[in-house]
Amino acid sequence: MQQSFFSLVFSADWAPSEGRFGFRPYITGSLYVTLLSFLFTLPVCLLSAIYLTRFSPQWLIRIMHPVIDVLAGLPSVIYGVWGILIVVPVVAGTIAPALGTSSSGYSILSGGIVLAIMCIPYILNMLIEVFRTVPAGLIEASLSLGATRWESVKHVVIRGNYPGIISAYGLGIAKAFGETIAVMMVVGNVVKVSGNPFDAAYPLPALIANNYGEMLSIPMYDSALMFAAFLLLIIILIFNMIFRYLIHKTKKQ
Numbered sequence: 001m002q003q004s005f006f007s008l009v010f011s012a013d014w015a016p017s018e019g020r021f022g023f024r025p026y027i028t029g030s031l032y033v034t035l036l037s038f039l040f041t042l043p044v045c046l047l048s049a050i051y052l053t054r055f056s057p058q059w060l061i062r063i064m065h066p067v068i069d070v071l072a073g074l075p076s077v078i079y080g081v082w083g084i085l086i087v088v089p090v091v092a093g094t095i096a097p098a099l100g101t102s103s104s105g106y107s108i109l110s111g112g113i114v115l116a117i118m119c120i121p122y123i124l125n126m127l128i129e130v131f132r133t134v135p136a137g138l139i140e141a142s143l144s145l146g147a148t149r150w151e152s153v154k155h156v157v158i159r160g161n162y163p164g165i166i167s168a169y170g171l172g173i174a175k176a177f178g179e180t181i182a183v184m185m186v187v188g189n190v191v192k193v194s195g196n197p198f199d200a201a202y203p204l205p206a207l208i209a210n211n212y213g214e215m216l217s218i219p220m221y222d223s224a225l226m227f228a229a230f231l232l233l234i235i236i237l238i239f240n241m242i243f244r245y246l247i248h249k250t251k252k253q
Contacts, residue, residue: 029201036112049127080185130164170243
């Protein structure tokens with residue numbers, strides 16, 4: 001059964017044994033989990049980097065820097081196990097009932113939380129290095145003109161480093177979109193299109209990791225998984241192009 005490119009991308013009909021391969025549930029699942037993780041990491045990383053570089057005592061940054069490096073280097077399966085033991089029960093037993101709904105805990109929200117925790121050390125490390133490049137003379141000049149410490153941070157540190165901030169988040173999103181093991185362990189792996197964060201989803205990387213061993217037993221399954229990898233590459237390239245455009249615009253301004 002032949003399918004066009006648009007039917008493959010926009011169809012939600014997934015039945016490999018019958019030759020129907022609709023990738024929309026996998027694409028939306030990946031985008032939803034990545035979007036949630038981005039919303040969680042955006043304020044945490046930015047505010048933490050500002051505090052560690054401009055307000056915290058020197059001994060704290062000396063302690064936190066190696067801790068952040070260690071967290072960034074942990075294997076993703078460790079975050080996945082931690083997500084199963086901590087995040088999934090909290091989502092199922094606390095967050096979902098508090099919002100008047102029910103969930104097994106293996107959901108888009110759990111995947112977004114685990115993915116955000118994985119990406120925070122990675123993005124935070126880059127933001128700290130970006131903010132450290134601000135010359136001390138600029139900060140002192142703004143303070144001498146009557147600006148408060150927060151005004152100095154807002155107008156000199158943040159506004160002067162828009163390209164670096166955008167680059168850090170762009171690389172973080174690209175990394176998050178391709179993460180496999182940790183997200184696969186907590187997201188539920190159910191083929192469906194849903195806007196409810198307490199429902200399960202099935203991201204593209206999890207599709208490839210879970211089903212590659214079965215591809216020889218089903219006709220065209222190997223081609224479908226290769227196409228899933230191609231879609232993953234294309235989406236990450238689109239993300240990178242968007243962020244490169246934003247960096248270019250902020251540099252011109």
